[in-house]
Amino acid sequence: MKFIDGYRDRDLTDRLARQIRKAAAGTYTFMEVCGGHTAAIRRFGIHSLLPEGIRLISGPGCPVCVTGKGFVDRLSVYAGLKDVIITLYGDLMRIPGSGGRSLEKARAEGADVRIVFSSLDALSTARNNPGKKVIFAGIGFETTAPGTAAALQIAYRENISNFMVISAHKIMPPAMEAILKEGTRLNGFICPGHVAAITGSGIFDFIPRNYGIGCVVSGFEPADILLSVLMLISQVNANQPSTEIQYNRVVTEKGNLVAKEVMNEVFESCDTEWRGLGLIGGSGLIIRKKYERHDAESVIQVKVVESPDDGHCICGDILRGLREPSDCGLFGKACNPGEPVGACMVSEEGTCHTWHKYRLSDG
Amino acid sequence: MCLSIPVRIIEIEGDTARVSAGGTVFTAGLQLVQDAKPGDYVLLHAGFAIQKITDEEASEILSLLDEMEDPDKKQE
Numbered sequence: 001m002k003f004i005d006g007y008r009d010r011d012l013t014d015r016l017a018r019q020i021r022k023a024a025a026g027t028y029t030f031m032e033v034c035g036g037h038t039a040a041i042r043r044f045g046i047h048s049l050l051p052e053g054i055r056l057i058s059g060p061g062c063p064v065c066v067t068g069k070g071f072v073d074r075l076s077v078y079a080g081l082k083d084v085i086i087t088l089y090g091d092l093m094r095i096p097g098s099g100g101r102s103l104e105k106a107r108a109e110g111a112d113v114r115i116v117f118s119s120l121d122a123l124s125t126a127r128n129n130p131g132k133k134v135i136f137a138g139i140g141f142e143t144t145a146p147g148t149a150a151a152l153q154i155a156y157r158e159n160i161s162n163f164m165v166i167s168a169h170k171i172m173p174p175a176m177e178a179i180l181k182e183g184t185r186l187n188g189f190i191c192p193g194h195v196a197a198i199t200g201s202g203i204f205d206f207i208p209r210n211y212g213i214g215c216v217v218s219g220f221e222p223a224d225i226l227l228s229v230l231m232l233i234s235q236v237n238a239n240q241p242s243t244e245i246q247y248n249r250v251v252t253e254k255g256n257l258v259a260k261e262v263m264n265e266v267f268e269s270c271d272t273e274w275r276g277l278g279l280i281g282g283s284g285l286i287i288r289k290k291y292e293r294h295d296a297e298s299v300i301q302v303k304v305v306e307s308p309d310d311g312h313c314i315c316g317d318i319l320r321g322l323r324e325p326s327d328c329g330l331f332g333k334a335c336n337p338g339e340p341v342g343a344c345m346v347s348e349e350g351t352c353h354t355w356h357k358y359r360l361s362d363g
Numbered sequence: 364m365c366l367s368i369p370v371r372i373i374e375i376e377g378d379t380a381r382v383s384a385g386g387t388v389f390t391a392g393l394q395l396v397q398d399a400k401p402g403d404y405v406l407l408h409a410g411f412a413i414q415k416i417t418d419e420e421a422s423e424i425l426s427l428l429d430e431m432e433d434p435d436k437k438q439e
Contacts, residue, residue: 001385003369003404003416036365063364089409091364118410120392140409143365147411150394194365197406197414250406250414259395259413349364 007221034192035062035349064347072097079111087122098307119151126163149266174283188232200255219247276316315342
């Protein structure tokens with residue numbers, strides 16, 4: 001396929017790996033922030049191509065994993081109401097809420113919970129079910145939030161009054177800053193390419209400027225990731241941290257202006273809770289007052305009681321890059337893809353799920 | 364979650380495009396991109412085209428990688 005095959009070419013990746021081995025001098029720790037990168041790195045066996053001194057660790061970039069349990073609990077309460085249809089991305093279905101209760105369980109008990117591919121499909125569900133309230137679970141980073149915003153604009157314009165959104169959308173840079181402030185030791189970030197397709201690479205500029213840590217915005221194919229690692233090594237070796245774009249077939253410095261405008265017209269920033277990282281100022285997106293009649297939390301107020309996390313699950317530390325799945329006593333035993341305890345085991349892009357899938361119990 | 368795939372626009376009707384990913388056809392909302400035309404490649408994410416893919420830059424980076432010095436070759 002165009003824009004894919006060329007970046008998976010074996011000769012090319014071999015040569016890049018050799019270039020990396022040649023350039024590497026000492027030890028380097030790079031964090032891939034995006035769950036898509038975590039999955040791609042494991043899927044393509046990137047670790048096996050790198051010399052021992054280069055460590056790639058996963059960050060908090062799987063939106064399903066960092067979404068607080070309270071969000072799942074809230075959706076469960078909505079799902080139990082009469083004449084409500086919950087629409088969500090498939091990843092959310094099996095995330096355990098309080099007491100292990102997931103949306104999948106709510107559906108098994110008779111709630112109307114439907115998986116959609118897009119917020120536009122949720123909008124069609126609302127059009128086709130005028131007697132029901134259709135609530136779309138908006139999760140995801142800057143890549144996904146503009147799509148939710150576009151659906152809200154259409155609902156507003158066409159007065160599709162039974163379409164509502166509950167937003168747990170988040171933005172990436174404050175979480176990256178929180179990780180640096182927490183003291184996770186890094187030599188560079190492999191930055192999320194599809195977030196930057198929307199935002200532009202400029203949102204990462206404060207990281208090299210204020211923290212002296214390099215940022216390379218990377219694509220998701222093997223050659224993309226290897227080239228990004230090579231670029232980060234060069235930055236470290238030259239002691240010149242900066243923001244660079246490896247993924248320049250889609251990313252520019254300024255990003256997608258239309259999408260940013262749509263997102264900003266519908267959402268405003270708020271403080272929000274991240275699983276593992278706690279409350280991060282200005283890291284969430286809530287629906288502006290103009291759209292409040294489509295904001296599920298304003299229209300249908302419910303009481304949600306959240307119970308504390310399972311004390312044995314270390315998802316929080318994994319999301320901060322402090323520990324790895326093999327450090328968890330539950331990993332592969334009580335917690336597995338069939339019966340996940342923590343969110344990192346549920347999502348296809350969760351670190352624990354990826355480790356389990358590719359049998360990486362010993363790193 | 365931020366998974367996006369490169370797709371080719373087959374045809375456009377209003378704000379909606381039919382797009383192809385290696386022969387598999389999807390529908391994509393065009394609300395987030397400007398001036399998309401049939402034949403263009405775009406990134407498809409959660410039912411929306413989120414960015415156009417620049418052909419020149421893709422081939423440019425590929426040829427740059429192609430031309431990269433092969434460290435082992437010199438020794439042969």
